[in-house]
Amino acid sequence: MRDVSPSIWTATSAETSYPQLEDELRVDVAVVGGGITGITTALLLLEQGLSVALLEADRVASSTTGYTTAKLTSLHGLSYASIVDGHGEDAALLYGQANEAAMRKVVELSDAHGVDCNLERMPAYTYTEDPGSVEQIEREVSVARRLGLPASLVTETDLPFEIAAAVRFDDQALFHPRKYCIGLAAAIVRAGGRIFERTPVTGIEAGSPAAVVAPTGTVYAGHVVQATQLPFYDPYGFFTSNFPSQSYGLAFATSATLPNGMYLSASAPIRSIRPYRDGTDSYLIIGGEGHEVARDADTTQRYAALADWAGANFGIGKPVFAWSAHDYLPVDGLPYVGRLTPEADRLWLATGFKKWGLTNGTAAAMILADSIAGIDNPWAGTFDSLRLKPKPAAKWLQKQADLKKSSAAEPVSTVKPSQEIGLEPGEGGIFQGSDSEKVAAYRDDDGRLHTLSAVCSHMGCQVAFNTAEKTWDCPCHGSRFDADGTVVHGPATNPLKQIRLV
Numbered sequence: 001m002r003d004v005s006p007s008i009w010t011a012t013s014a015e016t017s018y019p020q021l022e023d024e025l026r027v028d029v030a031v032v033g034g035g036i037t038g039i040t041t042a043l044l045l046l047e048q049g050l051s052v053a054l055l056e057a058d059r060v061a062s063s064t065t066g067y068t069t070a071k072l073t074s075l076h077g078l079s080y081a082s083i084v085d086g087h088g089e090d091a092a093l094l095y096g097q098a099n100e101a102a103m104r105k106v107v108e109l110s111d112a113h114g115v116d117c118n119l120e121r122m123p124a125y126t127y128t129e130d131p132g133s134v135e136q137i138e139r140e141v142s143v144a145r146r147l148g149l150p151a152s153l154v155t156e157t158d159l160p161f162e163i164a165a166a167v168r169f170d171d172q173a174l175f176h177p178r179k180y181c182i183g184l185a186a187a188i189v190r191a192g193g194r195i196f197e198r199t200p201v202t203g204i205e206a207g208s209p210a211a212v213v214a215p216t217g218t219v220y221a222g223h224v225v226q227a228t229q230l231p232f233y234d235p236y237g238f239f240t241s242n243f244p245s246q247s248y249g250l251a252f253a254t255s256a257t258l259p260n261g262m263y264l265s266a267s268a269p270i271r272s273i274r275p276y277r278d279g280t281d282s283y284l285i286i287g288g289e290g291h292e293v294a295r296d297a298d299t300t301q302r303y304a305a306l307a308d309w310a311g312a313n314f315g316i317g318k319p320v321f322a323w324s325a326h327d328y329l330p331v332d333g334l335p336y337v338g339r340l341t342p343e344a345d346r347l348w349l350a351t352g353f354k355k356w357g358l359t360n361g362t363a364a365a366m367i368l369a370d371s372i373a374g375i376d377n378p379w380a381g382t383f384d385s386l387r388l389k390p391k392p393a394a395k396w397l398q399k400q401a402d403l404k405k406s407s408a409a410e411p412v413s414t415v416k417p418s419q420e421i422g423l424e425p426g427e428g429g430i431f432q433g434s435d436s437e438k439v440a441a442y443r444d445d446d447g448r449l450h451t452l453s454a455v456c457s458h459m460g461c462q463v464a465f466n467t468a469e470k471t472w473d474c475p476c477h478g479s480r481f482d483a484d485g486t487v488v489h490g491p492a493t494n495p496l497k498q499i500r501l502v
Contacts, residue, residue, distance in 0.1 A: 005469060007323035008251040008276065008283065010066045013178040016059050016185065021196040021217040027051040029372060030212045030221035032201045034058075035065035036177065036358055037350050038227030039184045040365035043109070046191040048373040053219050054185075054193065055212065057200035061181035063489065064229060067325040068358060069249055069272050069287045070177045071262045072106055073124040074099035075151075075169040076356045078136060078266055079333070080143045086333050091382045093147045095334065098379040100149070102362035103173060106180065115183030118278055119175040125157060127166035128266040136266065137165040144169075158259050159273070161313055166263075174262055174274055177358060202493045204233040206347060223372050226340070226349040227361075230328055230478060232491040236341045239459070239491065241388055242328040242352050244478025247290035248302045250319035251276070251283045252310060258282055271309065283320075286310045290355075293326070293478045299468040324469060326478065326489055327355045331388075337364040338371065338385035348372065349385060421449060421501075428465035428472070428483075430454050438462065439499050440472050442483045452485045453497035463496070472496060 027050075031042045034056030042054045056062075074096055083092040110117055128137055137153065144151035150170040157163055185195055196214075204224055205211040212219040231238055247270075258275035265271045265288075272287035286309070289302035296302065303322050310316050330336060330352030340347035348371065350364035363379060370377040421431060421441050428442035438454040440463055452472065454462050461476035471488055472481040480489040485496035 005323045006321060007067045007249065008285065008321040009068075009070065009176055009178040010062065011321060012278065013176065013182060016182060016197060018056075018060070018185070018195040018197040021055060021199040021214050021219065023217050024220065025053055025194065025217070026209070026220045027053045027194070028221065029053075029223045029225065030055065030210070030219045031225045031227055032204075032212060033227035033229075034060045034181070034185070034195070034197070035063055035227065035229075035361065036061070036181055037361035037364050038225065039181050039188065040105075040109070040362050041225055041227060041368050042193055043184050043188050043191070044365055044369035045372060046188060046193050048369060050372070052188070052193045053221070054188065054195045055199045055201055055214065055219065056195070056197050057487075059197050060185045060195070061178040064326050064357060065181060065361075066178045067249070067323050068177060069274055069285055070174055070276075070358065071124065071272075071274060072103050072173040072175060072358055073169060073262060074103065074149060074359060075124040075126055075167060075172065076354070077126055077264055078140045078167075080147060080149070081136075081139050082333055084143055087382075089147070091334070092143065094379050094382040096144070096147050096149050098363040098366075098383070099356070099359040102359040102366070105362050105366060106175070106358075107173070109184060109187075110175075110180060113183055113187040115180055115187075117175045117177075117180035117183060118276070119173055120277070121171060121173050122261050124169045124172040124262040124264075125154070125166045126264050126266050127157065127159070127163045129161070129163055130267065131164045133266055134165040137167055140167050157263070158261065159263060172262065174276070176276075176278075200487070200493065201232070204347070206344065208346070210346065223346045223348065225368055225372075226347075227365075228490055229326070230351050230491045231340065231349045232493050233340075234491065236386075238336060238349065238351055238385075239477045241331050241336065243331070244293040244475075245290055245327045245329050245355070246293045246299075246324055246473075247287060247327070247355070248306055248324050249285060249287040249322070250303065250306050250310065251285050251321040252314075252316045252318075253320050254282055254284050254316055256284075256314070256316070258284060269305070284310070284314060284316060287325075293473050293475055293480075295464075295475055297467075299324070299466050303468060325355075326480070327357070328352050328478065329354050335360050335364060335383050336385040336387075337367050337383040338380060340385070342386055421451075423449070426470070428467075428470070430462070430464070433499060433501070437499070439501070440465070440496065442470070444483060450483050451499045451501050452481075453499055455497070456492060457494040457496060458492040
């Protein structure tokens, strides 16, 4: 796994070593993506008696699933009042039921397959310190209770600072997401499924069967599921219905008493708080500082802000792990799960989990497995992937216009020979090359200069340098690239073009 900034979950779980795809394979269903959505989908389909192959570009749960704060909860900030306003009470009811069922499914699968994933039951809270926001909290509690969710209003918690009010959901859970996915992956293989790691899929050819194409082989399948956060094969244009977002997490080793709950602030700056216990080791995990991908000139300041806040409020020292997470926010507030296009009844996807992919992703897997098996699912209509027309949403169009305007206005230096690029080790920047093409230049810790096209290989947007992760990130659709141009995160499937300065 690429772990410049390993999360506590990737650093404290075993390395997987499934083979790379070689040659050709025929199965009933090919699942692309080895996070919680893809792994759960594959296992549920095997339980339906279908043959399944799962293809992962890196290692199992090595992307967003392994970089979350790992909360299993149906309390998603102040979502329910918002869903009622935007989609109606029935949609909010089904959304809540789906996420409650997803929590139960995680517990069921971990028990059934003997997965030790540090699962622990505890309440979840969305809190505010602002007396002016109490009315919002009260409305969320009222809506959630009306929907049958385990909500209550509280004004006191075990946090080390006072709050004005909070929504509390009882009987929620937290766990170790990568241990869980590794356990389910082993269950997939025991059930006769195939898992291929280090197998980036570069294309999907629709047909009967469809062809899932990787550099080292091809899988032919009756059905194909893209469980890749945002689909890379996207004729319907789901990239116009989702915004890429990045947020951050810190883990602090501590012997102090940990809070007995999972917490999320109701307003910015967002702060996520949860404990993690593993044997005699105890950690406090603090998350937040979310922003649009590639729209921060210095992402290292995000870690600093979280560390300063943790020190001021919990009296805690230096973090032992620091990482960032990558998510997609749907324009209308609900995930998109189902068919890839109106005409495609064998191509499927799940995207837009709005930072709650552990339950939304599990619910999506349940919907997809039912749909492929021809079983009616009660939540499929609420999560329907085709509910929006195949055209860019006005909100998305405005965002793209703003991105292009700001990229064009960014100052760049004109350079020809590589010696003229004045970057210190660890620094990156955009420069104007000898022709009209902009150059993404990075000098590594050994002083070696890496020069790439600054044009994202997905749809041509200009990338920006991520100072904390040392990657090139695309603000339009969230693709990320390593310093050598290798794809770290899709939807891009091709690397950034190498540029030679002479």
